[in-house]
Amino acid sequence: MTVSREIRLKNRPVGVPTASDFELASVDLAAPGPGEVQVKNLWMSVDPYMRGRMYDRPSYSPPFELGKAMQGGAIGQIVASHDPDYAVGDIVSSMFGWREAFNLSPKAMAAAGPMGALTKIDTHGLPPQTFLGILGMPGMTAYTGLLRIAALKDGDVVFVSAAAGAVGSIVCQIAKIKGHTVIGSAGGPEKVAFLKSIGVDHVIDYKATPDVVAELAKVAPKGIDVYFENVGGVHLEAAINSARPFARMALCGMISQYNEPGTPTGPANIIQAVGKSLRLEGFIVSNHYDLYPAFVKDMAAWIGAGKLKWEETVEEGIEHAPDAFLKLFSGQNLGKMLVKLA
Numbered sequence: 247m248t249v250s251r252e253i254r255l256k257n258r259p260v261g262v263p264t265a266s267d268f269e270l271a272s273v274d275l276a277a278p279g280p281g282e283v284q285v286k287n288l289w290m291s292v293d294p295y296m297r298g299r300m301y302d303r304p305s306y307s308p309p310f311e312l313g314k315a316m317q318g319g320a321i322g323q324i325v326a327s328h329d330p331d332y333a334v335g336d337i338v339s340s341m342f343g344w345r346e347a348f349n350l351s352p353k354a355m356a357a358a359g360p361m362g363a364l365t366k367i368d369t370h371g372l373p374p375q376t377f378l379g380i381l382g383m384p385g386m387t388a389y390t391g392l393l394r395i396a397a398l399k400d401g402d403v404v405f406v407s408a409a410a411g412a413v414g415s416i417v418c419q420i421a422k423i424k425g426h427t428v429i430g431s432a433g434g435p436e437k438v439a440f441l442k443s444i445g446v447d448h449v450i451d452y453k454a455t456p457d458v459v460a461e462l463a464k465v466a467p468k469g470i471d472v473y474f475e476n477v478g479g480v481h482l483e484a485a486i487n488s489a490r491p492f493a494r495m496a497l498c499g500m501i502s503q504y505n506e507p508g509t510p511t512g513p514a515n516i517i518q519a520v521g522k523s524l525r526l527e528g529f530i531v532s533n534h535y536d537l538y539p540a541f542v543k544d545m546a547a548w549i550g551a552g553k554l555k556w557e558e559t560v561e562e563g564i565e566h567a568p569d570a571f572l573k574l575f576s577g578q579n580l581g582k583m584l585v586k587l588a
């Protein structure tokens with residue numbers, strides 16, 4: 247018998263979540279049954295989209311159930327196996343994060359779709375948690391949003407918000423690899439220094455800037471062609487204000503509004519989208535996995551050539567997973583926010 251600790255959603259948070267919205271519980275895990283494997287999670291991801299799953303409302307991803315372990319990306323290791331396709335020691339990715347260990351029948355779960363899948367990973371010598379960050383969903387989001395949704399083309403000036411985070415920092419670097427002028431916005435001097443170290447041309451510390459709209463207009467006097475939207479609110483207003491005709495905006499996320507749906511009511515200047523012929527297009531990365539082979543090929547080449555850098559902010563222990571999640575909303579992560587479980 248193995249004891250696995252897990253984090254359950256206790257209340258549906260109102261406004262900014264607090265530690266009291268989560269509870270730590272323990273479950274006894276029996277030895278895996280016929281056809282089952284047992285997975286010990288090594289790392290789990292906390293992601294901004296999880297805030298959306300805390301509301302009880304229809305969305306592209308179903309609500310978390312109260313009193314049950316939450317879900318999310320995790321990288322684990324097979325510790326017992328009754329499935330010939332999985333050997334003890336194999337590294338696997340799953341959506342069964344927020345817990346230390348679990349049993350699962352890979353064949354039975356394959357029918358449940360991607361949320362139930364257990365995928366073996368060849369790490370190619372990279373740390374396994376890389377597959378929750380630069381080589382995982384956030385990296386794929388950056389690649390998809392910039393190259394497919396915003397349709398980056400030669401000469402574009404690119405503006406990125408939440409630029410020092412998991413997605414934003416990869417967007418900035420792909421744009422730099424492709425020779426673009428990049429403007430990044432992030433909060434605080436440490437993030438500004440990091441963005442300069444990865445070659446971002448102009449960095450806006452939005453927390454030290456009274457007027458983000460005016461600041462973007464100042465650092466991009468000829469305007470921007472692409473906006474990679476992670477934040478919403480005044481950042482979107484700034485991007486619209488500085489957009490050149492036919493600019494494209496990849497609407498990836500709007501974290502400033504996740505805790506207060508409906509606010510702000512703007513952007514107040516959205517009418518400019520008409521006269522400037524702007525294209526604003528939202529996307530969810532899971533709809534774009536046909537790009538995955540191209541993503542892996544390009545990322546492997548860029549990482550191999552030393553052209554991509556990444557940062558991780560790590561909390562240790564399942565009991566600290568809620569803290570890690572909450573820190574996303576106060577910007578206490580540089581690069582990918584992760585929880586180390588073993």
Ligand SMILES: NC(=O)c1ccc[n+]([C@@H]2O[C@H](COP(=O)([O-])OP(=O)(O)OC[C@H]3O[C@@H](n4cnc5c(N)ncnc54)[C@H](OP(=O)(O)O)[C@@H]3O)[C@@H](O)[C@H]2O)c1
Pocket residue numbers: 293294295383384387408409410411412413414431432433434437475476477497498499500501502503529530531532574575576577578579580581582583
């Ligand atoms: N569409 C998709 O399929 C998809 C997939 C993955 C992620 N996303 C979205 O992409 C965005 C980035 O996700 P991520 O995983 O890379 O997270 P992240 O950027 O690593 O972490 C979130 C960052 O957001 C910034 N932030 C938080 N509250 C803010 C506020 N009120 N105003 C301005 N900035 C704020 C913080 O940075 P500062 O210190 O700079 O404030 C924080 O570090 C999120 O909007 C997320 O929902 C979308």
